[in-house]
Structures are given as structure tokens and as C-alpha cells.
Amino acid sequence: MTARTTRLDAGVRGALRAVGAAAKKGLGDPGLAELVQIRASQLNHCAFCLDMHLAIAREDGVVREAQLDLLNAWEEAGDDVFDARERAALELTEAVTVLTDGFVPDEVYERAARHFDAARLAHLVALITVINSWNRLMVARRIPPGSTEW
Amino acid sequence: MSTTETNTTYAAEPPVRLEWARHAPEVYKAMVRLDSAARKGLDATLYELVKIRASQLNRCAFCLDMHTKDALAAGESVERIVQLGAWEESRHFYTEKELAAIELTEAVTVLTDGFVPDEVYERAAKRFEEPELAQLIAAIAVINAWNRFGVTCRMTPGHYTPGQRA
Numbered sequence: 005m006t007a008r009t010t011r012l013d014a015g016v017r018g019a020l021r022a023v024g025a026a027a028k029k030g031l032g033d034p035g036l037a038e039l040v041q042i043r044a045s046q047l048n049h050c051a052f053c054l055d056m057h058l059a060i061a062r063e064d065g066v067v068r069e070a071q072l073d074l075l076n077a078w079e080e081a082g083d084d085v086f087d088a089r090e091r092a093a094l095e096l097t098e099a100v101t102v103l104t105d106g107f108v109p110d111e112v113y114e115r116a117a118r119h120f121d122a123a124r125l126a127h128l129v130a131l132i133t134v135i136n137s138w139n140r141l142m143v144a145r146r147i148p149p150g151s152t153e154w
Numbered sequence: 155m156s157t158t159e160t161n162t163t164y165a166a167e168p169p170v171r172l173e174w175a176r177h178a179p180e181v182y183k184a185m186v187r188l189d190s191a192a193r194k195g196l197d198a199t200l201y202e203l204v205k206i207r208a209s210q211l212n213r214c215a216f217c218l219d220m221h222t223k224d225a226l227a228a229g230e231s232v233e234r235i236v237q238l239g240a241w242e243e244s245r246h247f248y249t250e251k252e253l254a255a256i257e258l259t260e261a262v263t264v265l266t267d268g269f270v271p272d273e274v275y276e277r278a279a280k281r282f283e284e285p286e287l288a289q290l291i292a293a294i295a296v297i298n299a300w301n302r303f304g305v306t307c308r309m310t311p312g313h314y315t316p317g318q319r320a
Contacts, residue, residue, distance in 0.1 A: 008275060011288035015191030016296075019184055023299075026180035048265045100306050102266050103212045108306045113171060126177035126307075133302040140295040144262045144270045145288075 008146045010153050020141075024134040030127030035066035036090060039075065040097045040128070041135040042067075046076055047101045048139035055149035057135075089119040093128060100132045171308040185299065192292040195285060200252055202230060204259045204290070205297045207238055211263045212301035219311035220318075227316035254281040255290055262294045 028037050038061040045053035061067040071090075074081040078094050086094065096116040099108040120128055141147075147154045175182035193201055202225035209217035222235055237244040241256055248256070258278040261270040282290055303309070 006272060006276075009279070009284055009288055009291075011284055013191055013194065013285075013289060013292060015194070016188065016289075016292045019188035019191050022184035023181055023188060026178065026184055030178055030181065049269060096306075100302050103302060103305060104264050104266075107213065113306070117172075122172060123177045126172060126174040127181065129172070129174060129303065129306050130178055130181040132306075133299045136302060137295040137299045140262050140265060140298060141291060143265060144258075144275070144291045144294070146270075146275075 027127050027130035027134055038067050043094055043097050044101045044135045050139040050143050051149040052142040052147045053139055092116045092119045097132050174307045189296055192296040195289050207256050207259050208263045208297040209301055214301040214304040215311040216304040216309035217301050220314045223314055223316045251281040254278045259294050
């Protein structure tokens with residue numbers, strides 16, 4: 005594969021990290037944060053982000069292995085694998101990620117709003133948004149998984 | 155209001171879903187910092203075209219309201235804004251550099267359809283030097299972020315005044 009630019013302005017990197025840190029903190033659920041970030045990275049086909057967030061999820065032990073295995077088919081996985089709150093978050097992640105197919109449906113938004121209060125929901129939306137930004141920065145520049153130069 | 159408009163009844167304005175900036179002020183502050191970091195070194199005219207095109211693709215009404223107004227206020231032509239939705243058929247309205255940026259914007263925005271094609275990336279790399287190219291990619295990622303906040307939280311278009319966010 006042809007190499008692409010590895011440049012990224014330090015101010016951009018720092019500010020996006022700050023957005024992510026604030027979003028994660030406000031969500032207050034490290035396991036769900038990783039599930040959401042891995043799911044968005046699957047949809048956006050970001051190898052770098054998948055590699056990074058799967059490693060974090062495993063090393064920190066914040067996500068069960070069964071959830072990582074079945075995340076790509078979470079709708080068909082049983083309620084014992086993903087509970088209603090996680091499902092609502094994953095459904096919102098998909099709608100916000102695949103935006104060009106058309107908006108975020110009311111029923112998807114409302115299901116999420118039933119499980120997350122306004123503050124947590126705002127931070128969940130922010131986290132989905134941030135990982136979508138990282139996915140774009142890494143895929144566009146074709147940063148290989150595990151790379152330390154980005 | 156002209157006479158033809160007097161009897162027109164428009165649909166009701168939908169309410170905002172979530173005032174995310176109020177509920178996540180730290181996130182908002184960092185987003186503003188991110189935005190100013192990403193626009194550094196980019197041509198302002200080009201930047202607005204990128205923002206408008208991404209907002210069209212993501213159908214962010216709030217962002218379209220903001221960026222079309224900002225572009226017009228900065229002297230952009232109505233024609234170039236209108237034609238942006240069909241730029242492939244109206245290439246002669248834009249410079250080759252703008253076209254390369256618009257094409258890259260589309261590829262990076264519609265990411266779930268699959269990666270950013272080599273030919274699209276290379277056309278952009280031919281027109282943009284490395285630091286500017288990195289800023290362009292950052293700028294595309296950032297407008298995609300604002301679009302996600304705008305659409306998900308259903309921020310209401312129509313109330314923006316040019317220069318308001320500056």
C-alpha cells in the first residue's frame with residue numbers, strides 16, 4: 005500500500021484528545037466507551053482505531069470477551085451479552101456514524117434518551133463524534149495499525 | 155415581506171433535541187479549540203466550500219445555515235454555493251485545487267462506503283503541500299464532527315448571523 009502523510013498538527017491532536025477525554029469522563033462508563041469506539045471503528049473500517057481500542061478494552065479488562073467477539077453482530081447476540089442500555093448506545097452509535105444514509109431516527113434517539121440523562125447523553129454523542137473524527141483522520145492518512153507515527 | 159409571501163404558512167420549527175453544549179461545556183470548549191486549530195493555514199474560501207459540501211452530505215441543516223451565510227458574507231458567490239451540490243457537472247465554477255479538496259471531502263465524509271480511494275488522495279496530494287494537506291484532512295474531520303452534533307441534537311437552522319461564532 006502506498007504511504008500517505010503522517011502529519012497532524014499538534015494543536016489538532018491535542019484539542020481532539022481533550023474533546024475525547026472530556027466526553028469519556030462525562031459518560032463515566034469506560035467499558036461502554038470502548039464498545040462504542042470499537043463499533044464506530046468497525047463501521048468506518050479504521051484498522052488503526054480498532055487495533056488501539058481492542059487493546060485498551062482487553063488490557064483494562066473493561067469489556068467482556070464475549071462482547072468483543074459478538075460486537076459486529078450485536079443485534080443478533082442475546083440480551084445476556086448486551087443489555088438494553090448497551091443496545092441503545094450501540095444503536096445510537098450506528099445512526100450517528102452512518103449519517104449520510106439519513107439523520108438520526110427519533111426512535112433511536114428516544115431509546116438512548118430513556119437510558120441516559122441529558123448530561124450523559126451529550127457526552128455519549130460527543131464520544132461517538134470524537135471516534136468518528138479519529139477514524140477519519142486515520143483512514144484518510146492510511147495510518148497502519150500499531151503505528152507510533154501519526 | 156412581499157405580497158406573495160403574506161399568505162404562506164410554513165411548517166412549524168422543530169424543537170432542539172438536546173442542548174449538548176450546555177450539558178457538556180468542557181466538550182464544547184475543546185471543540186472550539188479544535189476548530190481553530192484545524193482552520194490554521196487553510197484558505198478561508200476553500201474552507202467554507204469544504205464545510206458546506208460535508209454539511210450537504212451529512213444533511214446538517216444547522217451547519218448549512220451557518221456556513222452558507224458565512225461564505226456569502228465573505229464574498230462567496232451564490233452560484234458557487236448552489237452548484238456545489240452538483241460540482242461534478244459544474245467543475246468550471248471551481249479551481250482544480252478546490253475540486254481536489256471537494257472530492258477528498260466526499261471520500262472522507264462517506265467513510266462507511268469504504269476507505270479513501272488512492273486516486274482521490276493522490277489528486278489532493280498533488281494540489282496541496284504536506285502541511286496544508288494535513289490541515290485539509292483535519293478540517294474535513296472537524297466539520298464532520300460539528301455535523302454529527304448538529305444532526306443528532308437537532309440544532310435548529312435559520313437563526314445564525316454571519317460572524318456570530320467568531
